[in-house]
Amino acid sequence: MVRVVDLVDTIKQEFAPAANKKAPVPWTKEQVRDLFKSLDKNGNGKLSKEELKAAFRTLGSRWSSYRARRALRHVDANGDGFISNEELNDLVNYALERGYKL
Numbered sequence: 001m002v003r004v005v006d007l008v009d010t011i012k013q014e015f016a017p018a019a020n021k022k023a024p025v026p027w028t029k030e031q032v033r034d035l036f037k038s039l040d041k042n043g044n045g046k047l048s049k050e051e052l053k054a055a056f057r058t059l060g061s062r063w064s065s066y067r068a069r070r071a072l073r074h075v076d077a078n079g080d081g082f083i084s085n086e087e088l089n090d091l092v093n094y095a096l097e098r099g100y101k102l
């Protein structure tokens with residue numbers, strides 16, 4: 001006879017992986033970096049405000065437009081309105097500090 005406890009254990013084991021997958025986990029540095037790189041749509045090696053906006057939307061920001069503006073102000077060291085490769089590291093850290101989850 002199957003005991004209820006065993007049954008519950010079996011069910012738990014079957015559903016646990018799916019549950020784990022669904023639980024939000026923070027983005028890793030590598031994932032965020034890859035995301036920003038992949039969102040350089042026109043491939044000029046810099047991220048414009050529009051490209052940043054798309055990136056923050058993907059990250060899960062509900063205020064992607066605002067966030068893109070803030071990120072530019074915060075990270076754009078030479079003030080050209082774009083995030084270059086040299087500035088990308090700061091941008092990644094900035095995004096990580098926001099604590100977005102996958």
Ligand SMILES: [Ca+2]
Nearest residue numbers: 040044046047
């Ligand atoms: Ca670009």
Ligand SMILES: [Ca+2]
Nearest residue numbers: 076078080082
């Ligand atoms: Ca810049």
